[in-house]
Amino acid sequence: MRPLDPRLLTHASAARWFLLVGAVLGLAQTLTVVAFAWLLSQSITLAVDGGSFESLRTTVAALAAVVVVRAVLVWLLEVAANRGAAAVKSQLRAAVLARLAERGPDWLAGQQGARVATVITSGLDALDNYFARYLPQLLLTAIATPILVLVMLWQDPASGITVIIVLPFIPIFMILIGQATQAVQRQQWDALQRLSSGFLDVVGGLATLKIFGRDRRQAARLAELTDEYRGRTMTVLRVSFLSGFVLELAGSLSVALIAVSIGLRLVEGSLLLGVGLFVLLLAPEAFLPLRQVGAQFHAAADGLAAAEEVFTILDDEQPNRPVPAASAGGAPSARTAPPARLRFDSVTIRRGETTPIDGFSQDFAAGRLTVLSGPSGVGKSTLIGALQGFVPFDGTLFLGTDAVAVDDDRGWLAWAGQRPGLFSGSVSGNVALGASVIDEALVTTALHWAGAGDLDPAHRLGVNGAGLSGGQSQRVAAARAIYRCLAVDCPVLVLDEPSSALDEDAEAALIGGLRRLTDQGRIVIVVSHRPAFVAAADAVVRLNEVAHV
Structure with missing residues (x-):
């Protein structure tokens, strides 16, 4: 499973629009993070050094303004993510429905109807979490992390080098956890589709089952499928919580390592207080997007699994067939005389x-x-x-x-x-x-x-x-x-x-x-x-x- 499937950009133009808007908002949010850390460190330094009230008030006011701007940017990114998810789902659904109409009933008869319905409906709905929680963090990882590491290298090379050395360990943990998450998520998705197919089959033949006294046996079968799905869901939750714990632990230890280094050098006097505070405030922000990408990976798995099946339907090569006319409505034809x-x-x-x-x-x-x-x-x-x-x-x-x-x-x-x-x-x-x-x-x-x-x-x-x-x-x-x-x-x-x-x-x-x-x-x-x-x-x-x- 790729973090960002290129086919998503091919079949849904709204995804390209979201990436552009998200990149701009992510860059602006990164700049506010740097400004916030700088202004906060300067405010603390001024207060410790006994700076004038005027200079302190000006710095604090600027800090408050940055906090407001950052909050607005976070809100705008969430709005863009939700709207992007709605637009992408709409475009993918329209594309796959048009493709199903093009394929016709012959092709659809060879598929599992409940499986296709589940993919188009509740499956694509899982893209909400992908766009709202996972993709924004992926954008921030690509934009914010390099910028923050460069700023740290500029202000304190020792801390910057420490981040560069420690940072790759988090993706390693993410890959290992991601493989486990992907496996259990796929099992959960398969269990959901079996449950959907079984339920629809039972509903469709309920009258016949009742006549022949087989309804209770099917109820037991549905209960078995439900228990299987519940078990798969709990497995996904266990892996998700475990992945979050591991990534939080790795990130916290990395920040602690930088904090200890800065503390020792502050005591030694080889590092200024303002610089040390500034770098220490930036360190968690440098690790945060990458940690969130790993923590939110499970949120993307359902949506990407459904999107994978949608892309299979859209990209599967079949003979071109025209889309049939609807059974009612539409624009009048241009026929001037009835054909003989x-x-x-x-x-x-x-x-x-x-x-x-x-x-x-x-x-x-x-x-x-x-x-x-x-x-x-x-x-x-x-x-x-x-x-x-x-x-x-x-x-x-x-x-x-x-x-x-x-x-x-x-x-x-x-x-x-x-x-x-x-x-x-x-x-x-x-x-x-x-x-x-x-x-x-x-x-x-x-x-x-x-x-x-x-x-x-x-x-x-x-x-x-x-x-x-x-x-x-x-x-x-x-x-x-x-x-x-x-x-x-x-x-x-x-x-x-x-x-x-x-x-x-x-x-x-x-x-x-x-x-x-x-x-x-x-x-x-x-x-x-x-x-x-x-x-x-x-x-x-x-x-x-x-x-x-």
């Missing part, structure tokens, strides 16, 4: 050593309801993934007479998948997901066309759409795609198994709504094996036969 067709021309999709789609060529005409059918596993959803830009393919995709570029943003496409993907909030907010302004009239229209006219747009949903049945959730998802189709004027609408949980009446209402879209000259594609959709279709494309009926 959507065409797959010799499209081949490979999955490792298998080829689920081989040389697929098909036209999907405007103003027609086309059903994509076939047995499970034949590649229907894979083909839709290629249409969305999630799945790389060989061949060409045409919209009208124009080939769809690899980096096309799919602004012409509205889509709803097999999983509704609903969120906490109102029904209208879920239907108009992504829209800057919700058109309530359009929400009502979309719900009616999706066969969900009985739902109240103001009805509040819980987490993951709690409060709706499976069929209602499906219809809200279909309404979301219809809303986007109408709001952004998308020429192509794709629904993947939109009626698997619907009864006959709801399915008929949805088919009627899709008919209204085809009447507007749109290309409507439905992946379905339901007899009602197959019967209502203007064209049926059976992937196992690649026949057009």
Whole structure:
């Protein structure tokens, strides 16, 4: 683990801004430390020598002003650190979410969802401690320590040489302690991710576990993971306290060594009182940043461990894929006339050593309801993934007479998948997901066309759409795609198994709504094996036969 990962500066411009501001504030703070030590030593010397009240008052006033300035600088550095942490977290989260969208569901399906979620949320939150406590001390070590050592060498070469000899021992202790801290911190991070994954898995399958009487066994498993995480946390705390004690002891002995040397020379008369006090006041400040870097190293470990995984996601080389359009909202497209067709021309999709789609060529005409059918596993959803830009393919995709570029943003496409993907909030907010302004009239229209006219747009949903049945959730998802189709004027609408949980009446209402879209000259594609959709279709494309009926 590097104290400052260069990738942090590459992926988050706010980190560069913080380093610049922190360096300026660190330099100013170092100058106030030197001024404080000098003025305090002069005040004591004047008082011992019986100096005039006027000269003493002037020195004390200047000392008070320096104390105030130093306090302000410390506050400004803390403010900059907190704001820098917030900006860096925001930029990293935006970058990794964009990267996940670019990779698509195929890549994400091969990852642990809970692990990725933990990294992006609570993992990156640990960067607060890194920026607020660790990085400022790292900056002060790079700026303040060399300056203070040079001032000590200038005023008292013997003390300066002593600091130069003793100072390297602290980094040696830091390296040894850092290795131990890094190991236990990584174990704690792994334990947290196992706990998060286990908890989310249990919550997701709680109903099934309850039915089969397995809920208590999973409760015991979660308790075991919790105890493991608690133990790892206590290990981290023990190492942290030990590291702090060792570094404090090393720093205190180093300062004591300088103090003894100065005291002996003051008694001997070979060193002036003012110089001795000045150097003695600077000695702890020269060691302090380095000691704090070691003491705060554990505070940086969590954030850097999470950032390491974020950088792995961002830097992992994958084929370039376009970012798909959102399911609602966005700026209207520049389409002046609806395209006459959507065409797959010799499209081949490979999955490792298998080829689920081989040389697929098909036209999907405007103003027609086309059903994509076939047995499970034949590649229907894979083909839709290629249409969305999630799945790389060989061949060409045409919209009208124009080939769809690899980096096309799919602004012409509205889509709803097999999983509704609903969120906490109102029904209208879920239907108009992504829209800057919700058109309530359009929400009502979309719900009616999706066969969900009985739902109240103001009805509040819980987490993951709690409060709706499976069929209602499906219809809200279909309404979301219809809303986007109408709001952004998308020429192509794709629904993947939109009626698997619907009864006959709801399915008929949805088919009627899709008919209204085809009447507007749109290309409507439905992946379905339901007899009602197959019967209502203007064209049926059976992937196992690649026949057009």
